[in-house]
Amino acid sequence: MAAPARGRIDKRQQILEAAFAVFARRGYAQTCVQEIADAAGVAKPTVYNHLTDKGTLFREALLAAADAVGAETLAAVEPLRDSGGDPRPAFTDSAYRLLQACSSERGRSLHRLAYAQADEFADLAAEVQQRTAIRLREALADRLARLALAGRLRPCAPETAAEQYLALLTGPLETRSRLGARKIPAAELRAIADAATDTFLRAYAPD
Amino acid sequence: MAAPARGRIDKRQQILEAAFAVFARRGYAQTCVQEIADAAGVAKPTVYNHLTDKGTLFREALLAAADAVGAETLAAVEPLRDSGGDPRPAFTDSAYRLLQACSSERGRSLHRLAYAQADEFADLAAEVQQRTAIRLREALADRLARLALAGRLRPCAPETAAEQYLALLTGPLETRSRLGARKIPAAELRAIADAATDTFLRAYAPD
């Protein structure tokens, strides 16, 4: 019988989604399990049946969100291939999509929660980084290496180039969003994307 | 007699320092006031006598730390003036000192704590940013403007240039320190400083 298993999985997802939403809104310590149960529409012991304890709940909720955010950012750099002409439009486009993903509600919440509990859940923070920032940096490095090989960028260490491009993109987000309190408007994201791309291409253009 | 007032101020400082240390180690919600009192070597009500409640304690402790960190970073960019020759050594040097300040125990804790409680203490997060990142960016923009005027950099928007240089420096810190769990060795900081400076100067060198 697959059905019950399916139902079980669904309920687990349902709880994890509710959990992430509540953690995002209230922070880890301020969140009580009852709130999550209420948000998920189940009783408190049901939460414990599925997820052992509050820590596990947090871990699983963040990992699920990390996968989602990671997938989004990967998709953003995916199209960054040599299209035979000026690479700037592809960069600008990727950059903007990346910024959207990073400054989305979910992306910022994920970052904030992982950061906030980095001490108590050190392994979790590392894993979240792995599934988002690091995976993204590697995917981007791959693309940059191919572009360099194709002569669209000067020869360079692709890891460092990727790290710097990402820094140019996400660095400004933090200050400008006032640590997440302010939603950055699309036009401002575009400006950041353009400025980052401009500086990056100036520094990494083939001679 | 200045002594009693001095004693009062000292005790307040003593409590704030202990508070920052404990908050840094345990996080805001996980910290109980008793721990802070113990760390400061006073009784719990004494803490309340000087600082009203836990929230105020947090606020004041973070603001004090922000001032200290802010001063350190300002000092790092202060010497970045036109010395008549190749500006690269000055940049590299400033960059390294900046990274040291940002990746110091106190700097990272400050950032993490402000970030973690950005919701509950939104105004505090903004004020911390003001006293650290924003003030720093402005000071750096001042220096870059002078350098551009002196022909050491190409004409550019100094605010954006400053923002990008800082992004190139601090962006890599986050991933590499695994959100603060890992202490970055000096050599690695130097490498980041060099790479950032190199990319920055390539992008902003006069034609």
Next chain:
Amino acid sequence: MAAPARGRIDKRQQILEAAFAVFARRGYAQTCVQEIADAAGVAKPTVYNHLTDKGTLFREALLAAADAVGAETLAAVEPLRDSGGDPRPAFTDSAYRLLQACSSERGRSLHRLAYAQADEFADLAAEVQQRTAIRLREALADRLARLALAGRLRPCAPETAAEQYLALLTGPLETRSRLGARKIPAAELRAIADAATDTFLRAYAPD
């Protein structure tokens, strides 16, 4: 199944009774919720589960006691009907039963607690009065009106007559019980009942 609901109600009653007993013994502010929990044989959070907070606990406990005391006093004046002959024995009897109810442990505690917290719980004090003194006065006024109509008392304002009869009965209690510290012996209660009845009938006898 009524059992579970019953169990819940029982536990609530059990807590309220324990609460009243402890409040009566120690006063509102001096009582700590832990004591009530202990007296009720449950854990402290169970008390909070059923009754929200200390104030609610106090309110509900007093209202329950007020209903009980009110019922007792109402029953005392209920038989006060025209029996065709000398009404004095009926008055004396009612009076004595009333004094018993008012000077009972529970009656005095209720009065004292309501009085003591009359500021913080003004609405509660009013409600307790309503359910005890006022209801009683009205019931007694009803009886007196019937007796006057039957020619057993002179024509009079029944509300005032009731108020005065009750004053003659309960007024002496306060001083004699030394504000509740002393338990008044039955013989003394009888003497008060007789004296009050005598004075009342002298003043309200038909001409």
Next chain:
Amino acid sequence: MAAPARGRIDKRQQILEAAFAVFARRGYAQTCVQEIADAAGVAKPTVYNHLTDKGTLFREALLAAADAVGAETLAAVEPLRDSGGDPRPAFTDSAYRLLQACSSERGRSLHRLAYAQADEFADLAAEVQQRTAIRLREALADRLARLALAGRLRPCAPETAAEQYLALLTGPLETRSRLGARKIPAAELRAIADAATDTFLRAYAPD
């Protein structure tokens, strides 16, 4: 040197008056010594210097108030002498003055405070009663005995008569003031005084 002693006494009075005012407003347990010190315009330890501890403060403040209220009520019954004619006006007048004293701010607060802490301060409650209700009842009994002897009242037990007259006066206050929450207007006090006097004289008039 009498001056310092005088100053000392004054400060003690000042503290006791402030204490009574604050206790009256907030109740015993809810009052903290700091509040009293503030109200008296002195520092907390000064309060302790003069009055040992919170309990003593309460005791002394209530006894002082009891003396004041007692004197007021005694003065009200003092003029109740045989004036050779109809005694009713004298009774009505005394009654009204008595009701004023009993329903005054201070009188009600005194009663409420003594009542509220009757358990913790049993001796104090008794002493307050002595200095107010009992002393008053005895003074009134004296007057009634003289009036009976003069043939203005029927022969009777003056203690009981006094007790009942006081009951007829003060009994209605409690319900009507809703345990002190409501200030009874002068006209209502007059009506109570008249009704009590009427009933009393009907019951105690000479045959």
Next chain:
DNA sequence: TATGAATGAGCATTCATTCAT
């Protein structure tokens, strides 16, 4: 004598977690 400062003890309330059903 008066006070600024400090503290030990206590208390309401919350919450993660576990049973019994």
Next chain:
DNA sequence: AATGAATGAATGCTCATTCAT
């Protein structure tokens, strides 16, 4: 598998009281 009910353990905060000056 799901839940209503119960609880042990914490924690923020207050306050009577005491020193040192």
